[in-house]
Amino acid sequence: MNSQATAPIVILTGGVASGKSAAADSFTRRGIAVIDTDQLARDVVMPGSQGLHGLVAMTGQHILHSDGRLDRRQLREMIIADPSLRERVEQLLHPLIEQAAIAAIEQTQGPYCILAVPLFVESGRFQWASRVLVVDVPESVQLTRLMARDDTSEAQARGLMAAQASRAQRLAVADDVIDNQGTLAQLDAQVEVLHQQYLKHFQPSP
Numbered sequence: 001m002n003s004q005a006t007a008p009i010v011i012l013t014g015g016v017a018s019g020k021s022a023a024a025d026s027f028t029r030r031g032i033a034v035i036d037t038d039q040l041a042r043d044v045v046m047p048g049s050q051g052l053h054g055l056v057a058m059t060g061q062h063i064l065h066s067d068g069r070l071d072r073r074q075l076r077e078m079i080i081a082d083p084s085l086r087e088r089v090e091q092l093l094h095p096l097i098e099q100a101a102i103a104a105i106e107q108t109q110g111p112y113c114i115l116a117v118p119l120f121v122e123s124g125r126f127q128w129a130s131r132v133l134v135v136d137v138p139e140s141v142q143l144t145r146l147m148a149r150d151d152t153s154e155a156q157a158r159g160l161m162a163a164q165a166s167r168a169q170r171l172a173v174a175d176d177v178i179d180n181q182g183t184l185a186q187l188d189a190q191v192e193v194l195h196q197q198y199l200k201h202f203q204p205s206p
Contacts, residue, residue, distance in 0.1 A: 006105050006108065006113075007033075007105075007108055007109065007111065007112050007113045007202075008111075008112040008113075008130040008131075008198075008202040009112070009113055009114075009115050009126075009128075009129040010112055010113070010114050010115070010129065010130060010131045010132075010133055010198065011115050011117050011120050011126055011129045011131070011132045011133065012024060012027075012034075012114050012115065012117070012133050012135070013116070013118060013119075013120040013121070013134055013135070013170060014118070014135030014136060014137075014170065014180075015137070015139075015142050015161065015164055015167065015170065016118070016142065016160055016164060017142050017145040017146035018135045018136065018137050018142055018145075019135050019178075019180035019187060020116055020118060020135050021116075022180070022184060022187055023133075023135050023178055023180070023187060023191060024036065024114060024116050026187065026188045026191035027114045027191060027195065030191070030192075030195050031110065032110060032111075032112065032113060032114055032195070033108040033110055033113040034113070034115075035101060035104045035105060035108070035114070035115050036116045037115065037117045037118070037119075038116065038118060040097050040100040040101055040104070041097050043100060044093060044096040044097055044100060045070045045093070046069075047067075047068040047069060050096065051092065051093055051096050054093075055070065055075070055089065055092065055093075058085075058088060058089070058092065059075070059078065059085070062074070063075050063078070075089070076160075079163065080156075080159045080160060080163055083163070086163060090119070090122065090123065094119075094123045094125055095125075097125075098123075098125045098126065101126070111198070111199055111203070112130070112198050112202045114133075118164075119164070119165075120132065120170075120173070121165035121169050121170055121173060122164065122165050130202070131175040131176060131198075131201075132173050132174055132175050132176070133174070133175065133176045133177070133178065133194065134170050134171060134173070134174035134176070134177050134178070135177075135178045135180050136167065136170070136177050136179055136180065137179075137180050137181055138167075138181065139161065139167055141181055142161060142167075143157055143158065143161065146160065146161070176194055176197075178191065178194070
């Protein structure tokens with residue numbers, strides 16, 4: 001990607017149920033373009049896509065709903081049960097998601113843009129970004145929120161968390177951190193501080 005032709009890119013990442021979407025919404029309210037790789041991940045496995053064809057070849061027809069769409073819950077359960085499958089799925093889909101992200105970034109305008117990448121550490125991709133922003137919560141908070149959000153058992157929630165990078169691994173790559181243990185208002189205030197810092201940091205040289 002020709003980085004000189006696009007706005008500076010801030011990766012937004014964090015563990016499952018850490019509050020990445022709330023942080024992304026705060027940036028959107030400030031007029032900053034947010035590209036969500038979760039949405040791109042859904043796009044690249046739409047019926048008829050290269051991604052979905054590859055998944056079916058890898059795992060079988062039983063990962064499809066009757067209308068031909070991907071059964072994401074079924075695939076997620078298979079990945080939790082078989083870490084080697086997770087690696088193969090990522091090898092298939094991550095390059096497709098990165099290609100889609102680059103295409104989307106090239107269409108953005110503004111002083112900078114946010115690229116939300118939940119699996120930033122795991123994918124090893126998007127290293128061309130300008131900064132990495134991690135939304136951070138203690139694992140105990142993450143577990144409680146995940147169980148409530150997905151109405152899932154503690155064992156299932158822990159399994160999903162274990163399939164991701166650890167909190168320490170995410171913090172190790174962070175240029176900036178949002179502490180999201182508190183309220184939405186407190187999160188929004190932290191986003192405002194970062195937004196002002198980014199406007200100053202990314203201001204074009206005279």
